[in-house]
Amino acid sequence: MSHQLLISTLILSPLIGFLINGLRYKRHSANVAGGVATAAAAISFLSAILIFMELLAMPKEGRQIAVNFFEWMTVASLKINMGFLVDPLNVIMILIITGVGSLIHLFSVSYMHHDEGAAKYFAYLNLFLFNMLVLVLGDNLLVMFVGWEGVGLCSYLLIGFWFKDSDKAAAGMKAFVTNRVGDAAFLLGMFLLFVSFGTLNFQEINNMVPADPTFSWLSPLTLGTLFLFIGATGKSAQIPLYVWLPDAMAGPTPVSALIHAATMVTAGVYMIIRLNPLFLHTPNTMLVIAIIGGLTAVMAASIGLTQWDIKKVLAYSTVSQLGYMFLAVGVGAFTAGLFHLMTHAFFKALMFLGSGSVIHAMHEEQDIRKMGGLKKHMPITHFTFLIGWLAIIGMPPFSGFFSKDEILWLSFHSPLGHPALWALGAVGAVMTAFYMTRLMALTFWGKSRVPQDVHPHESPALMTIPLIVLAILSAFAGWLGVPHVIGAALGHLPNILAEFLSLNIKPIPNLAEANVTTEIILMSVSVGFALISAALAYHMYVRNPELPGKFTEKVKGLHNFVYNKYFVDEAYEGSIIQPLVQTSKSIWFYVDVNFIDKATYWISDIIKGGGSLVRSLQNGNLQTYAMYVAIGLVMTLTFILVR
Amino acid sequence: MLNTDIFTQIGLNHYLFLSAILFVIGMAGVLLRRNAIVLLMSIELMLNAVNISFVAFSKYSGKMEGQIMVFFVMTIAAAEAAVGLALAVTIFKRFREVNIRFFEHLKG
Numbered sequence A: 001m002s003h004q005l006l007i008s009t010l011i012l013s014p015l016i017g018f019l020i021n022g023l024r025y026k027r028h029s030a031n032v033a034g035g036v037a038t039a040a041a042a043i044s045f046l047s048a049i050l051i052f053m054e055l056l057a058m059p060k061e062g063r064q065i066a067v068n069f070f071e072w073m074t075v076a077s078l079k080i081n082m083g084f085l086v087d088p089l090n091v092i093m094i095l096i097i098t099g100v101g102s103l104i105h106l107f108s109v110s111y112m113h114h115d116e117g118a119a120k121y122f123a124y125l126n127l128f129l130f131n132m133l134v135l136v137l138g139d140n141l142l143v144m145f146v147g148w149e150g151v152g153l154c155s156y157l158l159i160g161f162w163f164k165d166s167d168k169a170a171a172g173m174k175a176f177v178t179n180r181v182g183d184a185a186f187l188l189g190m191f192l193l194f195v196s197f198g199t200l201n202f203q204e205i206n207n208m209v210p211a212d213p214t215f216s217w218l219s220p221l222t223l224g225t226l227f228l229f230i231g232a233t234g235k236s237a238q239i240p241l242y243v244w245l246p247d248a249m250a251g252p253t254p255v256s257a258l259i260h261a262a263t264m265v266t267a268g269v270y271m272i273i274r275l276n277p278l279f280l281h282t283p284n285t286m287l288v289i290a291i292i293g294g295l296t297a298v299m300a301a302s303i304g305l306t307q308w309d310i311k312k313v314l315a316y317s318t319v320s321q322l323g324y325m326f327l328a329v330g331v332g333a334f335t336a337g338l339f340h341l342m343t344h345a346f347f348k349a350l351m352f353l354g355s356g357s358v359i360h361a362m363h364e365e366q367d368i369r370k371m372g373g374l375k376k377h378m379p380i381t382h383f384t385f386l387i388g389w390l391a392i393i394g395m396p397p398f399s400g401f402f403s404k405d406e407i408l409w410l411s412f413h414s415p416l417g418h419p420a421l422w423a424l425g426a427v428g429a430v431m432t433a434f435y436m437t438r439l440m441a442l443t444f445w446g447k448s449r450v451p452q453d454v455h456p457h458e459s460p461a462l463m464t465i466p467l468i469v470l471a472i473l474s475a476f477a478g479w480l481g482v483p484h485v486i487g488a489a490l491g492h493l494p495n496i497l498a499e500f501l502s503l504n505i506k507p508i509p510n511l512a513e514a515n516v517t518t519e520i521i522l523m524s525v526s527v528g529f530a531l532i533s534a535a536l537a538y539h540m541y542v543r544n545p546e547l548p549g550k551f552t553e554k555v556k557g558l559h560n561f562v563y564n565k566y567f568v569d570e571a572y573e574g575s576i577i578q579p580l581v582q583t584s585k586s587i588w589f590y591v592d593v594n595f596i597d598k599a600t601y602w603i604s605d606i607i608k609g610g611g612s613l614v615r616s617l618q619n620g621n622l623q624t625y626a627m628y629v630a631i632g633l634v635m636t637l638t639f640i641l642v643r
Numbered sequence B: 001m002l003n004t005d006i007f008t009q010i011g012l013n014h015y016l017f018l019s020a021i022l023f024v025i026g027m028a029g030v031l032l033r034r035n036a037i038v039l040l041m042s043i044e045l046m047l048n049a050v051n052i053s054f055v056a057f058s059k060y061s062g063k064m065e066g067q068i069m070v071f072f073v074m075t076i077a078a079a080e081a082a083v084g085l086a087l088a089v090t091i092f093k094r095f096r097e098v099n100i101r102f103f104e105h106l107k108g
Helices: A003-023 A030-057 A086-109 A118-137 A141-157 A165-197 A202-208 A221-233 A242-250 A255-264 A262-275 A276-281 A283-304 A308-331 A332-363 A379-392 A401-412 A418-444 A461-481 A484-489 A496-501 A516-544 A547-554 A556-563 A565-617 A622-640 B005-009 B012-030 B035-061 B065-095 B100-107
Strands: A067-077 A080-086
Touching: A003 A030, A003 A080, A003 A118, A003 A565, A030 A067, A030 A086, A030 A118, A067 A202, A067 A418, A080 A086, A080 A118, A080 A141, A080 A484, A086 A118, A086 A255, A086 A262, A086 A332, A086 A461, A086 A496, A118 A141, A118 A262, A118 A496, A141 A165, A141 A221, A141 A242, A141 A255, A141 A262, A141 B012, A165 A202, A165 A221, A165 A242, A221 A276, A221 A283, A221 B005, A242 A308, A255 A262, A255 A308, A255 A332, A262 A308, A262 A332, A276 A283, A276 B100, A283 A418, A283 A556, A283 A565, A308 A332, A308 A401, A308 A418, A332 A379, A332 A401, A332 A461, A332 A496, A379 A401, A379 A461, A379 A556, A401 A418, A401 A461, A401 A516, A401 B065, A418 A516, A461 A496, A516 A547, A547 A556, A556 A565, A622 B100, B012 B035, B035 B065, B065 B100
Parallel strands: none
Antiparallel strands: A067 A080
16 A cells, blocks of 8 residues: 555544544434444554554665645745654554554443433544644644644543533633643744744754754744743643643543543653754753653642542643653653653553543542442452553553653763752652552542442443553553663563664763663662552551541641642632733723724714715705705805805 | 887896896796796796896807807707606696695605
């Protein structure tokens, strides 16, 4: 099959699914709509696999497929092609997107079974896949931006899917508006890059990046990459624009799994990895990225310690894990960032779907205080969730261990890193172990606190199969990127991922030879503390369930501060939103109502009054007209004679 | 013996005064009377008042154009009277009266 056809199938299949379901959006049957949508996603996944095989069959240096569909626009020196490029970097992305996407579509068939808007839901889901594929495959920034905006739109539509609940509709709007702030910065970054390079094509930009790094804060490239990063903080929920992601949990749970955990929120990370030579050229930006990533990882994890809503805990966990990815790319560990992106996509999608299964079983209850002891009712969900838990807390040899450890090690070891960054990451890892164990304990273990009238039951096979597949991936995907030190210890296991990506990713400059002892010590420290923290959480929430209450009683002020998310939403509300609303209101009142409206009213009043005055002259009476003529005659004569 | 003195004493101004008086009478008729026939007659009066001044100017300036113009005016006046009377007759047939206000019914 020709490459053009393969890529068309990959991208257009979800679009066709969207059109089919979109045109029959009023139908209720989740089976038909879900069948169509899942088939569309599965076809897309098959094409992705075929593309992956093609790529593997190519010689290592020439592994890329470029397809140019048409010339989109030409304005002066700006020339944009609707071009797509597949290379080792984004082939991994499309495998994750379509693979995890297909599983989530399958899960949704059962999850959305009772929903009236099933066809609409699946249409949006397919549209999302289409846009996400455009985002990762576009060979220039503008095509990427099209997908970037498209996924934002789908995210908005799906968060506010149950828009009759005004809170959920508001959450959708919050996500959209917050993303727009980032998108504006993304556009500015794009302008600066275009001014500097005269092109928006990724490959051309990456080839044109000067060899020596620039240390000026005000150079157009530093500013450009900073703006792009601000765009990424919007899409990927980093400080300061992370506030939308926890609220985005208002959407259906599979949506949270697909969009707000596995794929869309990683777009910012992907964008930075895609432009990695450019970002390596601007160490100042890299420093900002690493600090923001580390801080986000810790802050979101600390909020996650206190939340009671199962999805909110997972949401803050997602923000925190995204922080790790940014920490990784910020210290130049792009491979580790992508590796963590991949493992996180598996285990977080697994946990979100698992939480969906729990919520489904609990009749839409999301408060973990009303759960507990679900292990015996939902064995499969519990077991798969358990694997996700082991992966996220970084337990060897599950996938999260490899990727998180690679990030922590490089944040310490890379010339762009710093021990403080490692400390941030390690503290985040300890907190992650605590809140995830807490979540497991409160949901699945201990005594049941389920209300009398709720009878939890295991979910149907359509929901458990995706869980099992994702659990397998979460357990074993880590072996794709075995860190050097472990690989050496186990008999020269290669880091498959790093070798596969070597064409796309520039190595960290001036990276010193790894000190095996240090690496192993650091690894043991972070894993050890995570284990202690997990054991502590187990002790507090399973053995002595009255302990956490006593503890929070002691540090009430601090607990309230964290429980209320550091009052960041309130601070934004007071410092940005309210002033903006007030200013807009006064501008509306003084400029719009009192000036522009009034001015137009004056004009229309004058014309209207003039019209009625003149209309009274034309009354249809012949003699009146004759009178006018006579008066005119007299006046003319008077004028002539008197003059 | 006819005293031609009086004729020689009549100058351009006299004709013009006569013309003006007749014109004003005609105009007053047009403005004030309600009967369509009288209206037409008044218009006729105004036209002929103008004719008088044409002829007077023609005589005193020795040029023929004024008198030629009078023929035109008379022709048009005849045509106008024909049309006007036809309208008046139709109005009369319908309303048994030729009051000018009935002409308002001609509005579309």
